[in-house]
Amino acid sequence: MSRRQYYSVRMRSAKSGVHISGAEGIYDKKNISTIVKEYTQRALIHDKGRADDILLTIEELKETPKKISSLPLYTLNTRNTEMAKKAVLKILTSVGITGRAIEEALNALDVGISMRGAMLMDIEGVRLEPDLLRGVRVTRMGITPKASADLSKKLGRLGLNNNTVKEALILASKVHKYNMVLGELCISDDPHYTTGYVATRAYGYIRLPRIKKRGVPFGGRAFFITGGEVKELIKYLQRTPALVHTVKPCTGRVTLKDILERKSRR
Numbered sequence: 716m717s718r719r720q721y722y723s724v725r726m727r728s729a730k731s732g733v734h735i736s737g738a739e740g741i742y743d744k745k746n747i748s749t750i751v752k753e754y755t756q757r758a759l760i761h762d763k764g765r766a767d768d769i770l771l772t773i774e775e776l777k778e779t780p781k782k783i784s785s786l787p788l789y790t791l792n793t794r795n796t797e798m799a800k801k802a803v804l805k806i807l808t809s810v811g812i813t814g815r816a817i818e819e820a821l822n823a824l825d826v827g828i829s830m831r832g833a834m835l836m837d838i839e840g841v842r843l844e845p846d847l848l849r850g851v852r853v854t855r856m857g858i859t860p861k862a863s864a865d866l867s868k869k870l871g872r873l874g875l876n877n878n879t880v881k882e883a884l885i886l887a888s889k890v891h892k893y894n895m896v897l898g899e900l901c902i903s904d905d906p907h908y909t910t911g912y913v914a915t916r917a918y919g920y921i922r923l924p925r926i927k928k929r930g931v932p933f934g935g936r937a938f939f940i941t942g943g944e945v946k947e948l949i950k951y952l953q954r955t956p957a958l959v960h961t962v963k964p965c966t967g968r969v970t971l972k973d974i975l976e977r978k979s980r981r
């Protein structure tokens with residue numbers, strides 16, 4: 716029997732030279748034409764306008780994707796930026812990241828420049844990515860059709876079954892599989908999308924409603940990392956294919972206290 720052949724399919728679109736949308740996944744050969752059609756539609760019908768330049772990449776994977784499970788998902792009851800930032804600080808300091816590093820990341824996400832990729836920060840807040848303007852892009856991740864249906868069902872119960880949540884959860888699930896990564900903070904660069912998240916292996920993927928004020932057209936991502944070879948980490952983030960096979964529970968509103976207690980019970 717021949718080994719199953721997987722493809723990384725990636726889409727990037729722009730309008731008058733400005734980035735509009737992107738999407739990616741890992742697919743079986745037989746599903747490529749369906750997904751190409753879906754991605755093309757997404758680029759042509761977008762809040763930010765209709766793309767005039769759509770780039771599709773279909774790449775046969777030479778490596779069997781690493782099987783991963785999704786991080787468990789929660790939504791915190793944060794009502795404003797202050798409450799959300801306080802939660803970020805509590806959660807990330809409890810896994811060993813310094814307050815200074817977290818402040819540093821929050822400030823960098825607030826200066827109004829959007830990077831294409833993520834910052835890499837050590838626990839003291841020192842930036843470690845080789846290209847400080849671009850950051851590091853995570854690519855070559857996806858979810859199996861079965862797991863995707865399961866995730867849609869779980870998110871659907873919470874009214875969260877959309878591509879933004881699904882894709883962010885898949886990305887974070889790949890990133891946090893790597894032990895050097897202690898935590899992540901993400902704020903969307905979409906001016907209308909005010910929910911961000913913080914993620915760690917022990918706590919999971921924790922959504923933070925209203926971390927951003929409506930209308931702010933920038934955002935960003937930071938990965939907090941510790942002890943190890945940064946080059947190897949970057950290679951993993953950029954190149955190692957990872958495919959979500961199993962979906963962990965997705966939970967509705969919780970308090971910060973719930974989250975912090977849940978971890979200590981592990």
Ligand code: WAQ
Pocket residue numbers: 829830831832833850851852853854879880883886901902903904905908910911912922934935936
């Ligand atoms: N790899 C690394 N960094 C990335 C990538 C990537 N593939 N894609 C985006 N970024 C960085 C980049 O700096 C963007 O400005 C920033 O992240 C935000 O990207 O549960 O939509 O695509 O409700 O705007 C999070 C909340 C939404 C989802 C995340 O991110 C939820 C989102 P965006």
Ligand code: MG
Pocket residue numbers: 903904905
């Ligand atoms: Mg965006």
